[in-house]
Amino acid sequence: MRQPGWWYDPEPRLAARLLAPLGLAYAGATAWRLSRATPDHAGVPVICVGNLDAGGTGKTPVTIALAERLSGRGVPVHVVSRGYGGRLAGPERVLPSHGAADVGDEPLLISAFVPTWVARDRAAGVRAAAAAGARAVILDDGFQNPSVRKDLSIVVVDAARGWGNGRAIPAGPLRESVAAGLARADAVISLGEEVAQDVFRARWGSALRSLPHLRGALRPLPTGMPWAGLRALAFAGIGQPGKFFATLKGLGAEIVATRSFDDHEPLSRPLLQRLEADAARLGAQLVTTEKDAVRLPPSMRARVLTLPVRLHLESWDPLDARLDRLGLGQSQGEPRQP
Incomplete structure (x- = not known):
């Protein structure tokens, strides 16, 4: 599920105020279940x-x-x-x-x-x-x-x-x-x-x-990979893909395109084929997170770089x-x- 951006506004917006009774009911149900x-x-x-x-x-x-x-x-x-x-x-x-x-x-x-x-x-x-x-x-x-x-x-x-x-x-x-x-x-x-x-x-x-x-x-795990100057098509299906993209950019990679997916979203064959085609067209290397990498088919893992963090x-x-x-x-x- 893509979270609404207004969830993280410090002051509740109109939508949050209108939905407040449902939120109280949700929290109340959690408390009841725990008790x-x-x-x-x-x-x-x-x-x-x-x-x-x-x-x-x-x-x-x-x-x-x-x-x-x-x-x-x-x-x-x-x-x-x-x-x-x-x-x-x-x-x-x-x-x-x-x-x-x-x-x-x-x-x-x-x-x-x-x-x-x-x-x-x-x-x-x-x-x-x-x-x-x-x-x-x-x-x-x-x-x-x-x-x-x-x-x-x-x-x-x-x-x-x-x-x-x-x-x-x-x-x-x-x-x-x-x-x-x-x-x-x-x-x-x-x-x-x-x-x-x-x-x-x-x-x-x-x-x-x-x-x-x-x-x-x-923090990125030092792996000896020379990220600086690498043309990258970065993709991620995690809670906050933007953080991954920012980390990769901070290592000096040239991010020519990004693709964000829902957290845990399955990486289907057609989707991966589109990613590879886009990377080839842009002259870029596919790069993803450790969590996304385990959802790749084994035949593709050698063609996608992974950026681990610790x-x-x-x-x-x-x-x-x-x-x-x-x-x-x-x-x-x-x-x-x-």
Whole structure:
């Protein structure tokens, strides 16, 4: 779904005010569903990485970074995802033989780093991961799912957009009110550059109360690829394609054309044929994101360049302290990332 731009206006527009009663009903339904659930206790620590809004906020890179952090502490960690866009209901462990149509693009990407499961029934997925040897489970995008007891809940937010106009769907981007969501959270990670982070703090700082607030950014992974001067036709089907295009341009690529698709949109054969034809006509190289790349047919992946990004936090200290308290390995006192 393409989100209305006015969702992220600081002051609610007329459409938001007219739709406000529906937004209150949506948030109320979320609160009612959460209040009536009896969460399942899996017997292993469950760390939830989620968000309050319905847009792409950078949860997948956070999930990957957290999984690598736990692995570095010697903790066998698995990820459980709903598998949005995939046909398998699960619980099913993601295998190299699976495609995005089977398990969804995000689980397929995450599975390259850590054992990953898809499960429409999240509690069953967590139990399956624990039975397979996980000593910790990361629940990807399960913040509003009450079926599993969480030991640590991390809310991820895009610093530039914040929580938009502060209203719930369809009057705004939120799945629930900011106050209700943050009352269940243990930490907030805002992603963006310094100016955006300062704006976010000024607008939403009071809502954070005493919650640990970690500032971070998604940075290109150095791969040795000489991006400078490359003529690129960039395409992306993620929550915010513009961020990908800006990152690629910032590396010095000459972006001669862009193509934006809906988040998780299938890359059909006719669509890919058009992209290749357009790139040939423009004398450009096709470039996409890691998440989009896993939806490409294997025969095409060698012809499309991928720009990977990784999470950089100003400090891991608040999360390391929580992981220590959960008994998940010991902090190694790593220096702060640049």
